[in-house]
Amino acid sequence: MSDGYTILLTNDDGIDAPGIATLREELTSLGDVTVIAPDGNRSGVGRTRNHTAVVREHPWGYALSGTPADCVAYGLRGLDTDFDVVVSGVNDGPNAGNYVVGRSGTVGAGIEAAFLGTPALAVSAFHTTDFFLSPPEEYDFSRPARVAVGLVERALDSGVYDDVDLLNVNAPVDSPNPPVMLTEPYHDYGQQVEEVEDEDDELGPDERRVELRDRTWPDAVGWENPFPLAETHRERYPVGTDRRAMVDAAVSVSPLTVSHGVADSARLADVIETFEVE
Structure with missing residues (x-):
């Protein structure tokens, strides 16, 4: 420099x-x-x-x-x-x-x-x-x-x-x-979905509220601290x-890299080759 x-x-x-x-x-x-x-x-x-x-x-x-x-x-x-x-x-x-x-x-x-x-x-x-x-x-x-x-x-x-x-x-x-x-980034992700009730909700008869909670670390939900489980994670x-x-x-x-590179798929090539739009 x-x-x-x-x-x-x-x-x-x-x-x-x-x-x-x-x-x-x-x-x-x-x-x-x-x-x-x-x-x-x-x-x-x-x-x-x-x-x-x-x-x-x-x-x-x-x-x-x-x-x-x-x-x-x-x-x-x-x-x-x-x-x-x-x-x-x-x-x-x-x-x-x-x-x-x-x-x-x-x-x-x-x-x-x-x-x-x-x-x-x-x-x-x-x-x-x-x-x-x-x-x-x-x-x-x-x-x-x-x-x-x-x-x-x-x-x-x-x-x-x-x-x-x-x-x-x-x-x-x-x-x-x-x-x-x-x-390298490791893939480990889950999602927990639950219906929730709120007395202040003004929902229609065909509506309901759901909560989508990430499970980005095993045995930890949302913003919970996963590190008390360090020994489990070390093995995982x-x-x-x-x-x-x-x-x-x-x-x-x-x-x-962020190029969104194209995957080489012979199966997809076969699908495309035989695909006909009606």
Whole structure:
């Protein structure tokens, strides 16, 4: 690195979240940092985009009334700046596992950047016993932020982004010297559906309310902390997966591509060859 990098920083917890403040401060060691982040919490929106958004000037850059992907799109195409990299985070809570990664606004920002031709890194934080960082103001995001800075610098300098579109990183806030592991997102997801009753509901005779509860970790429903089951998870998740790295209090680094590559299916080729539209 000679003159420093030009960095676009965003998140999905909102521009006032403690994680992005810590990451911004650490990233200034690498170059010029422009923050374009949602004006409020936009967690779990994936790569959702809006047709319009309100942009408000902020001391760090801009607050935008949209999603993390909107922020990236505005930064990369709405500003007269050629950014070297997009960094998203530090997210309050981990983003590990195929399903969670696909729904994450933090990761969604990185995917948007990659589609627009800019390298990206998404970084999320977890606590090795508390799991979620709630309330986030009571936790120190410095270690995940330093991990992100080190990985951004090394990945850009070494040409990693010639082969990789996006690095998805999960780092512990409380492990003093965590090992850094090369990982891949692990698929483990379930859904629990239950009918619920609410006395205030004004539903029609042919309507009913249902609750859709994620089961993104075994034996944990919704936002429950799964880490008391660490020994069970250690047996369940293979070494080399992002979830196993988290259970082992390590930094998980998953190199991702976002090209939506085409699968080679001989069976589908046979279906198409014999398919006739009537």
